[in-house]
Amino acid sequence: xxxxxxxxxxxxxxxxxxxxxxxxxxxxxxxxxxxxxxxxxxxxxxxxxxxxxxxxxxxxxxxxxxxxxxxxxxxxxxxxxxxxxxxxxxxxxxxxxxxxxxxxxxxxxxxxxxxxxxxxxxxxxxxxxxxxxxxxxxxxxxxxxxxxxxxxxxxxxxxxxxxxxxxxxxxxxxxxxxxxxxxxxxxxxxxxxxxxxxxxxxxxxxxxxxxxxxxxxxxxxxxxxxxxxxxxxxxxxxxxxxxxxxxxxxxxxxxxxxxxxxxxxxxxxxxxxxxxxxxxxx
Amino acid sequence: xxxxxxxxxxxxxxxxxxxxxxxxxxxxxxxxxxxxxxxxxxxxxxxxxxxxxxxxxxxxxxxxxxxxxxxxxxxxxxxxxxxxxxxxxxxxxxxxxxxxxxxxxxxxxxxxxxxxxxxxxxxxxxxxxxxxxxxxxxxxxxxxxxxxxxxxxxxxxxxxxxxxxxxxxxxxxxxxxxxxxxxxxxxxxxxxxxxxxxxxxxxxxxxxxxxxxxxxxxxxxxxxxxxxxxxxxxxxxxxxxxxxxxxxxxxxxxxxxxxxxxxxxxxxxxxxxxxxxxxxxxxxxxxxxxxxxxxxxxxxxxxxxxxxxxxxxxxxxxxxxxxxxxxxxxxxxxxxxxxxxxxxxxxxxxxxxxxxxxxxxxxxxxxxxxxxxxxxxxxxxxxxxxxxxxxxxxxxxxxxxxxxxxxxxxxxxxxxxxxxxxxxxxxxxxxxxxxxxxxxxxxxxxxxxxxxxxxxxxxxxxxxxxxxxxxxxxxxxxxxx
Numbered sequence: 001x002x003x004x005x006x007x008x009x010x011x012x013x014x015x016x017x018x019x020x021x022x023x024x025x026x027x028x029x030x031x032x033x034x035x036x037x038x039x040x041x042x043x044x045x046x047x048x049x050x051x052x053x054x055x056x057x058x059x060x061x062x063x064x065x066x067x068x069x070x071x072x073x074x075x076x077x078x079x080x081x082x083x084x085x086x087x088x089x090x091x092x093x094x095x096x097x098x099x100x101x102x103x104x105x106x107x108x109x110x111x112x113x114x115x116x117x118x119x120x121x122x123x124x125x126x127x128x129x130x131x132x133x134x135x136x137x138x139x140x141x142x143x144x145x146x147x148x149x150x151x152x153x154x155x156x157x158x159x160x161x162x163x164x165x166x167x168x169x170x171x172x173x174x175x176x177x178x179x180x181x182x183x184x185x186x187x188x189x190x191x192x193x194x195x196x197x198x199x200x201x202x203x204x205x206x207x208x209x210x211x212x213x214x215x216x217x218x219x220x221x222x223x224x225x226x227x228x229x230x231x232x233x234x235x236x237x238x239x240x241x242x243x244x245x246x247x248x249x250x251x252x253x254x255x256x257x258x259x260x261x262x263x264x265x266x267x268x269x270x271x272x273x274x275x276x277x278x279x280x281x282x
Numbered sequence: 283x284x285x286x287x288x289x290x291x292x293x294x295x296x297x298x299x300x301x302x303x304x305x306x307x308x309x310x311x312x313x314x315x316x317x318x319x320x321x322x323x324x325x326x327x328x329x330x331x332x333x334x335x336x337x338x339x340x341x342x343x344x345x346x347x348x349x350x351x352x353x354x355x356x357x358x359x360x361x362x363x364x365x366x367x368x369x370x371x372x373x374x375x376x377x378x379x380x381x382x383x384x385x386x387x388x389x390x391x392x393x394x395x396x397x398x399x400x401x402x403x404x405x406x407x408x409x410x411x412x413x414x415x416x417x418x419x420x421x422x423x424x425x426x427x428x429x430x431x432x433x434x435x436x437x438x439x440x441x442x443x444x445x446x447x448x449x450x451x452x453x454x455x456x457x458x459x460x461x462x463x464x465x466x467x468x469x470x471x472x473x474x475x476x477x478x479x480x481x482x483x484x485x486x487x488x489x490x491x492x493x494x495x496x497x498x499x500x501x502x503x504x505x506x507x508x509x510x511x512x513x514x515x516x517x518x519x520x521x522x523x524x525x526x527x528x529x530x531x532x533x534x535x536x537x538x539x540x541x542x543x544x545x546x547x548x549x550x551x552x553x554x555x556x557x558x559x560x561x562x563x564x565x566x567x568x569x570x571x572x573x574x575x576x577x578x579x580x581x582x583x584x585x586x587x588x589x590x591x592x593x594x595x596x597x598x599x600x601x602x603x604x605x606x607x608x609x610x611x612x613x614x615x616x617x618x619x620x621x622x623x624x625x626x627x628x629x630x631x632x633x634x635x636x637x638x639x640x641x642x643x644x645x646x647x648x649x650x651x652x653x654x655x656x657x658x659x660x661x662x663x664x665x666x667x668x669x670x671x672x673x674x675x676x677x678x679x680x681x682x683x684x685x686x687x688x689x690x691x692x693x694x695x696x697x698x699x700x701x702x703x704x705x706x707x708x709x710x711x712x713x714x715x716x717x718x719x720x721x722x723x724x725x726x727x728x729x730x731x732x733x734x735x736x737x738x739x740x741x742x743x744x745x746x747x748x749x750x751x752x753x754x755x756x757x758x759x760x761x762x763x
Contacts, residue, residue: 139578183473
């Protein structure tokens with residue numbers, strides 16, 4: 001009886017990508033309206049159009065399944081949030097590269113690079129007229145909560161919380177040891193660094209993409225720790241401000257290696273992982 | 283008295299007794315420690331950064347000393363002294379500007395006029411009277427890595443093993459160290475930074491030279507870190523401090539990487555009566571924008587391609603001459619001679635405080651070459667006979683426009699615009715006196731300032747989360763039932 005009165009939103013929205021679209025969309029909204037970003041509607045439109053057209057074309061030529069359009073929307077949103085450029089063609093190129101990479105650069109049925117990540121990197125490298133603004137989110141506590149809460153819900157649904165927790169713990173821990181314990185800065189300096197919106201978005205949304213990170217839990221822990229360590233070194237000793245996106249790009253080709261040594265089934269969208277026995281449990 | 287164009291410095295009315303760039307001023311016995319505004323020219327070329335610090339220290343010259351953390355031991359050729367005028371000309375060129383237009387009379391032949399408003403002011407200058415003697419010291423694990431006499435300055439490059447030692451060294455040499463300085467010095471020492479300590483050499487300093495001011499010091503450092511160490515300057519800070527950064531790069535706009543870089547509101551149409559009060563207007567606009575953005579953002583006031591050989595328009599309108607070849611060379615733009623290399627100029631304004639800016643400022647060069655200027659527009663109404671039908675129509679539109687202008691003014695500055703009751707009907711800046719009947723005017727509500735806090739998305743997100751959690755709980759319960 002009771003069952004009838006409870007609409008099953010979870011069932012309807014079992015695919016966590018809907019949530020991701022909603023949350024990334026709201027971040028874009030916040031960025032434009034409250035964080036002083038320049039709204040570039042034509043750029044956003046081009047990003048979405050190119051992403052959708054590329055996705056449809058490749059889907060038509062390969063699987064002929066079109067549900068992956070959601071992934072294309074996520075990638076397009078990611079590009080709108082992160083990639084800055086003054087040229088519309090650069091936007092189009094990034095969007096095309098991002099989606100095309102999913103179909104062209106694959107290993108064991110998984111694409112190797114995070115689509116938005118490779119789109120951004122190649123746009124920067126090829127055109128020299130693109131950049132990312134690590135400071136664009138500021139470091140407000142409210143934002144921490146907002147992104148944290150949104151990201152949390154998303155990860156709970158895709159069961160990749162371990163990656164984010166390990167990444168943030170290792171990076172935050174190392175940073176604390178250096179900045180506060182060793183150098184003697186106040187805790188505020190550390191908080192300001194870890195509270196950075198770009199870092200949080202990266203940890204909650206970019207490195208949780210189940211398609212481009214290792215399948216096995218243990219592999220993910222090693223992978224996330226390695227990424228955190230490299231990020232710590234490159235940002236604290238080499239002062240590379242946008243190290244995160246470059247490192248993710250460089251570490252991605254090693255994901256198939258992790259998958260080879262730690263075998264576990266590939267992640268599938270549209271499955272309620274909370275109600276199932278985790279396929280990736282050690 | 284030298285005439286200069288009205289600059290932000292004067293607009294904001296913060297010509298205070300002294301100011302320091304990234305370092306703090308250490309003063310001997312009892313002299314007021316105070317730094318509130320500074321100007322810095324920052325030139326980035328590959329891994330080199332040339333930093334020029336304005337020096338408007340106006341206290342007793344023997345009290346002057348400055349400590350700046352630097353990444354390595356500077357060579358003599360890396361230190362230079364430049365003329366103060368470079369700051370004035372860069373400021374004059376890039377300061378936020380007011381532009382005025384004139385409406386043509388719709389009943390007569392149109393005659394459009396556009397002119398930039400340039401206000402001039404006298405520069406206040408004071409003489410320095412004495413000097414500081416340098417004492418020898420080789421104690422407390424402080425090493426004097428280098429010692430240079432550069433015209434009126436005596437420069438020491440120190441390295442220290444511990445902040446306590448450096449602090450004691452400075453105290454033993456007769457300096458009053460701000461209470462918090464030791465804590466701030468420590469991270470720099472641990473990070474293996476050196477300290478660039480500057481004093482005035484009484485023997486070589488001529489009070490008459492450079493019109494009484496200490497001249498700006500320019501240093502060239504090689505470092506992967508593209509930053510300005512503001513934390514040290516906050517050790518003796520009272521509240522908020524302003525810093526204007528004039529940055530140059532080959533590539534494009536400079537932006538901050540650990541704080542938000544936000545464009546100042548620009549191209550806003552404001553009432554004509556703001557003209558004589560433009561200084562106050564911009565000061566309040568900056569204050570309001572700074573507070574609306576959470577007091578932790580860096581503001582972009584100007585960005586333009588200033589390559590001397592480039593023939594394009596370098597400002598619209600120009601309130602000062604674009605920097606010439608010689609200015610750029612003085613500022614440290616070493617590639618200005620190179621063919622095909624461009625020079626991009628960025629003016630950033632940051633108002634920082636200890637609590638809102640816990641980290642030093644880090645920057646990056648971006649390929650963003652879009653021009654930007656903080657520009658405000660006043661439009662004078664048409665004059666003469668407006669009795670023709672177009673004229674009557676114009677008069678109606680004029681009132682609507684004035685209403686918009688005054689709302690814009692309220693939204694930008696938080697001024698109580700209801701006081702300017704006569705602006706909409708008659709275009710004057712009459713202020714309502716106490717005896718005026720309040721019913722004479724309808725209150726003018728400012729545009730909704732929708733940037734107070736991101737509450738709507740927060741509420742939406744929270745609601746979605748709650749729905750989702752409740753739904754999950756309900757589903758589990760229903761399964762149990």
